[in-house]
Structure formats: structure tokens, C-alpha cells
Amino acid sequence: MMMMRRITWTLSMFFSVAATLNAQRPATSSIVVDGHTLVVLTAGESKPGVPAIVFSSGFGAGAVTWGDVQSDVATLTKTIAYDRSGVGESQPSTRPRTIQNLADEMHAVLAATHVSPPYVLVGHSYGGPIIHTFAARYPKEVAGLVYVDPTDFMQTRDDICAVARAAQTTDCNMLARLNAQVLQGAPPGLVAEAREIERAEADGFTVFRVDGDAPIVPTVVLLAGKNQPLPPGVTFPGDGDRWFAAFLQQRIAHFSSVAGRLPDGALVLTSASDHFIYLTEPELVTWGIRRVLAAASVHPELARLVGDYAFAPTVSMTITQSGGKLFVQLTGQPKFALTQESPTAFALALVGARLEFELDPAGKGASVTLVQNGIRQIAKRK
Numbered sequence: 001m002m003m004m005r006r007i008t009w010t011l012s013m014f015f016s017v018a019a020t021l022n023a024q025r026p027a028t029s030s031i032v033v034d035g036h037t038l039v040v041l042t043a044g045e046s047k048p049g050v051p052a053i054v055f056s057s058g059f060g061a062g063a064v065t066w067g068d069v070q071s072d073v074a075t076l077t078k079t080i081a082y083d084r085s086g087v088g089e090s091q092p093s094t095r096p097r098t099i100q101n102l103a104d105e106m107h108a109v110l111a112a113t114h115v116s117p118p119y120v121l122v123g124h125s126y127g128g129p130i131i132h133t134f135a136a137r138y139p140k141e142v143a144g145l146v147y148v149d150p151t152d153f154m155q156t157r158d159d160i161c162a163v164a165r166a167a168q169t170t171d172c173n174m175l176a177r178l179n180a181q182v183l184q185g186a187p188p189g190l191v192a193e194a195r196e197i198e199r200a201e202a203d204g205f206t207v208f209r210v211d212g213d214a215p216i217v218p219t220v221v222l223l224a225g226k227n228q229p230l231p232p233g234v235t236f237p238g239d240g241d242r243w244f245a246a247f248l249q250q251r252i253a254h255f256s257s258v259a260g261r262l263p264d265g266a267l268v269l270t271s272a273s274d275h276f277i278y279l280t281e282p283e284l285v286t287w288g289i290r291r292v293l294a295a296a297s298v299h300p301e302l303a304r305l306v307g308d309y310a311f312a313p314t315v316s317m318t319i320t321q322s323g324g325k326l327f328v329q330l331t332g333q334p335k336f337a338l339t340q341e342s343p344t345a346f347a348l349a350l351v352g353a354r355l356e357f358e359l360d361p362a363g364k365g366a367s368v369t370l371v372q373n374g375i376r377q378i379a380k381r382k
Contacts, residue, residue, distance in 0.1 A: 025043065025071055026041035026042060026043040026063075026070055026071065026074070026079070026081065027041070027042055027043065028040070028041055029042065031109065031112040031113065032112070033085075033105060033108045033109060033112055034093060034095065034105075034108065035094075036085065036090075036091040036092070036093055037090065037091045038082055038083060038084075038085065038090040038091070038105075038109060039062075039063065039082065039083045039088060039089040039090050040063070040080060040081070040082045040083075040109065040113060041063045041064065041066075041070065041080070041081045041082065042078070042079065042080050042081075042113065043070055043071060043074035043078075043079050044073070044074030044075065044076065044077055044078045044079045045077075045078060046077065046078040046115065046116070047076075047077050047078075049297055049298035049299075049300065050076065050077040050293070050297050050298070051077065051117075051118045051119055051120045051143040051144065051293065051296050051297065051298075052077055052078040052079065052080060052115045052116075052117075052119050052120070053070075053073055053076075053077060053078070053079045053080070053119070053120045053122060053289060053293065054079075054080045054081075054106070054110065054115075054119045054120070054121050054122065054131075055069075055070060055079070055080065055081035055082075055122045055123075055124075055127075056106065056121065056122065056123040056124070056127030056128075056130045056131050057081070057083075057084070057087070057124060057125075057127050058124045058125025058126050058127055059125060059126040059190075059193060059194070059197065060087065060186075060190050060193075061087070061088075061124070061125075062083045062087055062088025062089065063081035063082050063083050063088060064081075064088070065124075065278065066081050066122075066278065067278075067282075068282055069278050069282050069285050069286055069289070072282075072286050073286060073289050073290070073293070076290070076293060077293065078115055080109070080110065080113055080115055082106075082109050084102060084105065084189075084193070085097075085105060085189060086187065086188065086189015086190065086192060086193065087189055087190065087193070090189075092188060092189040092192070093105070096192075096196065097192045097193040097195075097196040098196055098207065099129055099130065099133050099196070099200065099207055099208055100133060100137070100207075100210075100211070102130050102133070103130055103131075103133040103134040103137055103138075104137070106130065106131075106134050107134065107137075107138060107141075117138075117140070117141035117142075117143075118140075118141055118142060118143035118296070119141060119142060119143060120142075120143055120144040120145070120146065120289065120292050120293055120296055121134060121135065121142060121144070121145050121146070122146040122148065122285075122289060123145075123146070123147055123148065123150060124148040124149065124150070124277075124278060125148070125149060125150060125151055125275065126151050126193075126197065127148075127150070128147045128148070128149075128150020128151050128153065129150065129151050129153040129205075129208045131145060131147070132145070132147075132150075132153050132208070132214055133208065133211055135214035135215060135217070136211035136212045136213060136214055136215075137211050139214070139215035140215075142214065142215055142217055143217055143218075143296035143297075143322075144217050144218040144219065144292035144293065144295065144296035145214060145217060145218075145219045145220075145292065146219070146220045146222070146285070146288045146289050146292050147219070147220070147221045147222065147255070147258075148222050148277055148278060148285055148288075149222060149223055149224045149273075149275050149276075149277050150221070150255075152205075152247075152250065152251050152254055152255075153205055153208035153209065154205075154208075154209070154254040154255075154257075154258075155204070155205050155250065155254070156204040156205070157172070157203070157204030158204070159204075159250055160172050160201065160204065162246070162250075163243060163246045163247050163250060164238065164243075166242050166243065166245070166246035167236075167238035167239045167240070167242045167243035167246065168238050168239045168242060169237050169238030169239075171237045171238065173198075173201070173202065174236075174237055174238070174243075175197065175198060175201045176198045176201070176202075177237050178230075178234060178236070178237075179194050179197075179198060181233070181234045181235070182231060182234060216261075216262060216263070216322060216327065216335060217262070217264075217296065217322050218262070218264035218265075218291070218292045218295035218296050218322060219258065219259060219262050219264065219265045219266070219292065220259075220265075220266050220267075220268070220288035220289075220291055220292050221255045221258060221259050221265075221266070221267045221268070222268050222270065222277055222284060222285065222288055223248070223251060223252065223255065223267065223268070223269045223270070224270060224273045224274050224275050224276075224277055225248065225269050225270055225271035225272075225273070226271060226272070226273060226274040227240070227241065227244040227274065228274040228275040228276075229274075252267075252269065255267055263322070263325060263337050264292075264295045264322065264325075266288075266291065268284070268288070270284060295322070295324060296322070298321075299321070299324050301343060302321050302324070302325075302326055303321055304359070304363055304364045304365060305319055305321075305326060305344075305357050305364075305365040305368075306319050306320060306321050306326070306365075307319055307364075307365060307381050307382070308381070308382045309365075309367065309368045309379035309380060309381050309382065310379055310380055310381075310382050311370075311377060311379045314331065315330070315331050316330075316331050316379070316382065317329070317330055317331075317368065317370070317379050318330075319365070319368070320335070325337055325338065326338045326340070326346060328346075328348060328355065336348055336350060336351075338355065341354075344356060344357040344358075344359065345357070351372065352372060352373070353370060353371065353372040354370075354371040354372070355368050355369070355370060355371075356368065356369045356371060357369075364381075365381055366380070366381055367379060367380045367381060368381075
């Protein structure tokens with residue numbers, strides 16, 4: 001399989017992540033965002049060069065759902081989980097519960113908790129589109145992404161109807177039908193969030209993609225291979241098993257493309273869990289976070305080379321960093337990963353080129369020489 005280097009497929013995952021004796025229990029606090037109070041759970045301490053970890057819960061779920069997962073990874077760095085407006089113990093917001101407003105709310109929460117970027121974002125279910133939108137809107141603040149059985153933010157209206165047909169129904173609005181049963185007597189905050197999800201579904205989730213792609217950062221996608229039973233008294237408008245099988249295949253295809261476009265991307269399909277992977281396989285979620293965090297942690301020996309280098313007034317070379325790798329992008333060209341050959345020399349094997357950096361007295365990149373086909377071209381840092 002061509003993509004096996006970057007995508008891991010398995011029907012049964014058995015990860016041995018040792019339970020730490022120093023797990024830190026989250027502390028609860030309250031902050032004010034946009035005039036109303038939100039509840040925040042924090043644990044761990046900020047560490048130089050290590051991104052903070054931020055959790056985004058699924059629809060209707062509060063911050064406490066992350067439980068031992070947050071406690072375990074809090075031994076590595078600062079962690080933040082919070083109740084969205086109108087969810088859990090947080091007060092409702094007067095703003096519409098659009099995906100953009102939810103991403104901006106997360107941004108405001110992090111500002112209010114004084115936790116500096118970059119962040120590794122972890123999103124379960126509806127938290128998946130939220131962290132995706134956050135990453136697209138604030139790309140320079142995101143160091144890595146972990147999607148835990150996320151809502152499919154790539155699904156179109158045609159995709160939705162194709163899954164409905166597979167379930168032997170013509171009802172393309174199944175989500176709204178199910179919500180009508182589940183949300184009877186629900187708090188207003190949940191109802192407001194559900195209505196926005198229904199509007200997004202009716203438009204083929206276009207609003208989930210309007211901000212563009214997330215940045216090229218280390219990413220893990222965890223998908224559940226077991227069907228989630230419906231709550232008591234809730235009926236499915238069609239063949240539920242056929243619907244899940246078709247939906248799962250669609251999600252595998254969509255999220256393979258997410259993992260496949262990233263040098264540090266990985267997709268894991270587990271048959272041991274249903275939708276709530278963090279409850280049945282918390283060690284798998286912890287593994288995904290640890291993997292992304294390790295790749296996303298700052299490498300100062302590479303960070304000193306990051307910047308823009310000019311060949312000419314209209315032609316420049318941008319060097320960026322993701323975890324333990326550097327990437328190069330010429331004006332108007334795609335971004336490519338570099339292979340390190342020495343502390344200041346990197347190969348771009350795809351085009352037979354080499355980059356050689358010169359450092360200034362402070363140890364930062366001052367210029368870079370592009371060596372290709374026997375020609376040497378020097379670009380000065382802007």
C-alpha cells in the first residue's frame with residue numbers, strides 16, 4: 001500500500017501506554033468570555049519548547065469527559081479543557097453557535113487562561129470540526145492535531161444522501177430527525193448548538209470548510225470501527241447497520257486524505273471501540289496525543305533557520321518548521337519537506353537540490369544557498 005508509510009490501518013489496536021503514577025488531576029476555574037462565565041479544567045505546567053494541549057469535547061459533552069486522558073498527558077505539558085457556552089457548567093452565549101464562533105470562543109478561552117501558543121488540539125466528535133476550523137483560522141497558533149472519531153467535516157450533501165440510500169432510506173435529513181428525538185427537554189444551550197449543526201448538514205457542511213485547510217502539522221486521526229447503539233427510545237429512519245458501514249467507509253476515505261497530505265499524518269481504525277474511544281481505549285487517545293506532541297515539540301536547532309529568504313524582490317524562499325522537520329516553499333510553488341544532512345545543510349531529493357545555511361553571530365540563519373544542477377544561488381534573510 002503506497003501510503004503505509006504515513007497511514008496506519010489496523011482492526012485491533014493494543015497499545016501499552018504505562019499508567020503514570022504522577023497523573024495530575026485537573027483543577028476547575030471560571031473565566032469570563034464575551035460577558036458570560038465559562039468553566040475551564042487545567043492540569044500540568046507549561047514547559048519550554050513543548051506545546052500546550054487543548055481539548056474540545058463532542059456535542060453535549062463537557063470538559064470532564066476527558067478525565068484520565070487529560071490527567072495522563074498533563075505530566076508532559078500544560079493542558080486545557082473547557083465547557084463550551086451553554087454546555088456543562090458554562091453559561092450560554094448570545095452569539096449564534098456557528099462553527100466559526102465556536103472556534104473563536106476557543107481562541108478567547110486560551111487568551112483568558114494566558115496559555116501561549118502553539119497548541120496541540122484534541123477534538124472528539126463535533127470537537128473535530130471545531131479544532132479544524134480553529135487551525136484554519138489561526139494556523140500559526142497550531143502545532144498539531146488529534147481527531148478522535150471526528151464528525152466528518154468533508155462530507156457533502158451528495159455524500160449524505162449516498163449514505164442514506166445505503167441505509168435504504170431517501171431521508172437525507174436523518175440528523176435532524178434523530179436530534180428531534182434526542183433533544184426533547186434538553187437545555188437551551190444544547191438545542192442552539194444542535195440547530196446550527198442541522199443547518200450545516202442541510203448545506204452539506206460547507207460552513208465547516210469555508211475557512212480552508214488546516215496547516216501542515218503533525219496529525220493523528222482515530223476512527224471507531226464499532227457501531228454506536230442508539231439511546232433508548234430513539235429510532236433510526238432506515239437500516240442502521242447499513243448506514244454505519246457506508247458512513248464508516250466514507251469517513252475512512254475522507255480522513256485518509258487528511259492524514260495522507262501530511263508528513264507526520266497517521267490514521268488508526270480501531271474495532272475495539274465505538275464512538276467514545278476516550279472511554280473504552282483511553283490509552284489509544286493518549287498514544288495519539290503523545291505521538292503528535294513529540295513531533296510538534298520545538299527543536300531550537302531548526303527554529304533558528306525558520307524565516308523568509310529573498311532571491312529577488314519578487315522571489316523568496318520561505319522556511320517553516322513542523323516538529324522535527326523543516327519545509328521549504330518558493331514563491332508560487334508547493335511546500336516540500338527537507339531532509340537534514342548536517343546542522344546547516346538539507347536535501348530536497350525530489351528536485352535534486354540542496355540548501356546550505358549560513359548563520360549570523362547570534363546563531364540564526366543569515367542566508368541560504370540553493371545548490372541545484374551545479375548552480376549556486378544565494379538568498380539573504382529578509
